[in-house]
Amino acid sequence: MRDRIDELTHRELATLVRELLLIGQLVDRAGMPALLGEFGLDGMRDVAIEEWQAASPHYALRMKRALGISGDGVAEIFKGFQLDVGAPPEFMDFRYIVHDHDHGEFYLDHCGALMDVEPMGEELVKVMCHDIEDPTFPATAYATNPHAVVEAIHRPPRTPAGRTPHCHWAVSIDEDAPAAELPFPAAESASSLVNGIEFPAPTARPDDAGGELEDYSGPLLSDLHFPDFTRTALVRILREVYLQIHLLAIGFTQAVRRRSDSETSLRLATYQCTGIAGVATERIAAALGVVPADGLAGLARVLAVHPLLAPVHYTGASVDFDDDGGAVEIRWAADAPWWQDECWSAALDTGAAGPIEAAARGLDPRYRVDLGREGSAVIARLTLGSEEIAEGEEVAVTRISTGAAFEFGAVRTPLPLFPV
Known part of the structure; x- marks a missing residue:
């Protein structure tokens, strides 16, 4: 099984980690418009809550294990936030204060999510910053300590207008209080095969070892400068970030199905998947320096x-290109765990080519996709046509988020954070 992630250079890995963290944040944005049209504001709110609750307790624990993050204090909770698709660096500019093992604070100097919804009015701001955040921050903290309590010090709507930091929260741990229970969406998603994926050890490359951090067992840092990690550590991080995205897709699909039916959950999951597919290609291509002129090799x-x-350990997907045949071919193995989970795979299983079309046209709008089966495997054959095809609604709506065109700035010097 060829793992293309493990073939990336240290520089490529360091660049892609922050890109995939941001893309993961946009997965949520890709699905919200469809939810609003299907269920109204209250339904959108509830699915968003359940989507994150289904995903974050599982992926936060996986990331801790992957990076040797032990301990059950607020510093370890904050380490989890730094490697969470819910808090991509800079776009969601979390700052941290640690008072002691059981007490700390975080605040956002910049919240890209707020920038997205603030122009839409105070009601939507309250839905995001109150209704959604109150149950989802604790769900993430649960993976580190079920006795953790996350409470707002202040949050939007901003008074006065333009107030900074955008929000401010306190985190405390009370071991004498009853432990929180695993949120019911996480209990349902726990049986998903994605949670049991075990990755092989990354390939060591002494000539491209990268930074010095092999894990994150040391002190909490004010910022993560991903080039400071070794190449093998970055492989572990990036693999887990992909699984965070897939867990969000599972949480979304299951939450929609709970309040509708399988047909509706499939339709809305396909919408979400298609919307993020095009934007993800654009950002990944830019990060890797791939342009349309690179042709089939670039697309592959x-x-x-x-x-x-x-x-690949989850999706079972392989990709190859044939210059002589003028095509890129993607093949998904039928026995991959992805096909058995309640997620985006269902769209391809029914023959919906929209997500793959959006992914290909994120690089060049002339690509055509022929999706079908060869035995039990699902095959997509991508060829370059002569005419451009207009961007789909799903991608255009996802692009409304400021995250779609967000540009990362200069990384601040990481400083260890100790109790103050």
């Missing part, structure tokens, strides 16, 4: 590390 390089195909 981008798709090999696209969330619709990676990580």
